Amino acid sequence: MVRGKNCYYVPVNVNLGDPSQLSRCIDGAELLGQLQSNERMTLVVLDACRTMFGNQERKKEDELKVQMEAPHNMADVFSTMDGAFALDGDHDMSPFAEGFVAFMEKPWISFADCSTDINTYLFRTAGRLQTATQSTSLAMKFYF
Numbered sequence: 001m002v003r004g005k006n007c008y009y010v011p012v013n014v015n016l017g018d019p020s021q022l023s024r025c026i027d028g029a030e031l032l033g034q035l036q037s038n039e040r041m042t043l044v045v046l047d048a049c050r051t052m053f054g055n056q057e058r059k060k061e062d063e064l065k066v067q068m069e070a071p072h073n074m075a076d077v078f079s080t081m082d083g084a085f086a087l088d089g090d091h092d093m094s095p096f097a098e099g100f101v102a103f104m105e106k107p108w109i110s111f112a113d114c115s116t117d118i119n120t121y122l123f124r125t126a127g128r129l130q131t132a133t134q135s136t137s138l139a140m141k142f143y144f
Contacts, residue, residue, distance in 0.1 A: 006027055006028070006029065007027075007028040007029070008025040008026060008027055008028060009025065009026040009028060009031070009046070009048065010024075010025050011024055011025075032044070032074070032076075035074065036072065036074060040073070041073050041074070041075075041138060041140065041142060042073065042074040042075070043075050043077070043111075043142070044074065044075070044076045044077065045100065046076070046078050046079060047079040047086060047094055047096050047097050047100075048078075048079065048080075048086055049080065049084070049085045049086050050078060050080055050081065050082050050083060050084055050086075072137050073137060073138060073139045073140070074136070074137055074138070075111060075134055075135070075136040075137075075138050075142070076134060076135045076136070077100075077132065077133075077134045078132060078133045078134065078135075079094065079096035079097075079130070079132055080096070080130050080131065080132065080133070081131050081133050082133070084130065084131075085130075086130060087126055087130050095121070095122055095125045095126045095130065096122060096130065096132055098121070098125075099117070099118040099121035099122060099125075099132075100114075100118055102121070103118055103121070104144040105144070106144070108144075109143065109144050110141065110142065110143050111136075111138070111141075111142040111143070111144075114144060115132065115134055118132050
């Protein structure tokens with residue numbers, strides 16, 4: 001959810017019409033700031049819709065990209081493109097989560113190869129309905 005210039009992660013069971021529940025939302029910039037480190041690498045994986053107002057239509061004047069810029073040596077992996085919905089799937093996990101878990105378990109798979117394999121899996125299972133994206137500022141190679 002975007003409010004002003006801030007991007008928030010909203011749990012699926014939050015009622016945005018109830019102001020008392022807004023405290024359950026997580027400020028994205030604050031979260032990434034806490035995770036940032038010059039000495040370590042951080043990988044943030046989000047299996048969530050990237051829309052401003054849940055299932056409501058965007059208004060033209062509200063056209064603000066829901067983006068998170070990765071701080072130094074961090075990679076953000078999103079289960080879908082900006083402005084899109086993430087599929088829930090028919091099983092215990094979403095199509096993105098199924099692909100992510102399956103491919104990160106491959107020995108010595110690189111972050112880049114894992115990302116490509118996830119999108120290939122999503123294309124096979126979800127058609128053109130969902131494409132994973134990432135924002136990265138990694139300063140070193142990463143292998144699972």
